[in-house]
Amino acid sequence: MIEIARVDIYHFCAPIKEPILTSFGKIAARNNVLLRVEDQDGAHGWGEIWSSFPPCGAENKVRLLQSIVLPTALGRSYRNPAEAWRDLTRLMRRHALQSAEPGPFAACLAGIDVALWDLAARKAGVPLWRALGRESLPEPLPAYASNLNPAGALEMVARCRARGYRAFKVKVAFDLAGDLENIRRIAAGLGEGERLMLDANQGWDIAEAREAVPAFGDLPLDWIEEPICVDDPIEYWAELARLTAVPLAGGENILGQGAFNAAIDSGHLGVIQPDLGKWGGFSGCLPVARRAVAAGRRYCPHWLNSGLGLHASAHLLSAVGGAGILEHDALENPLQAPLAEPFPALVDGCFQLSDRPGLGVEPNLEAAGQWLQCHIETTAR
Secondary structure, three states: OEOOOOEEEEEEEEEEEEEEOOOOOOEEEEEEEEEEEEEOOOOOOEEEEOOOOOOOHHHHHHHHHHHHHHHHHHHOOEEHHHHHHHHHHHHHHHHHHHHHHHHHHHHHHHHHHHHHHHHHHHOOOHHHHHHHHOOOOOOOOEEEEEOOOOOOOOHHHHHHHHHOOEEEEOOOOOHHHHHHHHHHHHHHHOOOOOOOEOOOOOOOHHHHHHHHHOOOOOOOOOEEEEOOOOOOOOHHHHHHOOOOOOOOOOOOOOOOHHHHHHHHHHOOOOEEEEOOOOOHHHHHHHHHHHHHHHHEEEEEEOOOOOHHHHHHHHHHHHHHHHOOOOEOOOOOOOOOOOOOOOOOOOOOOOEOOOOOOOOOOOOOOOOOOHHHEEEEEEOOO
């Protein structure tokens, strides 16, 4: 049994010199919300909550945890993390509906779920990939350089290549002519075995996407990510899938098992990308990933916050298998390595997990201390 006896909340915020540019706005700082969950025996586990956007989103989630989520979760006992996630999701349902904030509540519960899985695996003395069903030490995972801004992307690809990356994802949906020129230049310089992906961040409406998606179709692309809004009619997505041989990708903004089932069954997404810090944690995303792979889709987890969540995504990808590739934040991120030590370097474009118990990493709170915004301790009464 796991009794949730104590939860510590840590919010870190590190400004960056070059903002991340997306079709929906700029991200000028790295916000990370970490949870340290402790059980009745003093065992602990770490989880991370998706907090990259909006700029005030981290503070909102900290307050939701402090005022509603943790007062409900603390003191409750469960047989395993999946039971805890299902029960806490049930208990938070009305709060999420009443506040019209299903996303923030889902992210808070996802962070708790990851921490409970880490805790349970540590207590069992096994790495998380084993707790999730994999028997042998994973092979190194291919990783791609993510978050590449359109301005200076060609030079950034070269720098990423020198750092060991062999795959690159570039932001688009700014100016179609400029985007096309930029991506064509990058594609022309790809080496043998290198890959290129595009991320529109829901930046086109359907009329724009009808022009943009086929315009990129003659380029050697692994996928086009979120060309239109996730809640646009499924007929729009199906139409875009017919307009190009390049697979469409999405999932980071899908919430709920039913919505993922519908996206997998419809067939318009060739690449399924749930974010385990945004919805579901391991308990929700593991069945989604397995179902996607069984249906012939590629499971490629979405992740752009600290190294803690990156390790969680890597454990899940390793457990599920398939032809997936790990999203690896390549831009300035002062919190990536300090919050997940020891942080492995890429080798030949691949990310290697260890056989240490749980996530296999621990935040270095002292090293990240200069960016700490708050630390809140909560215990069961």
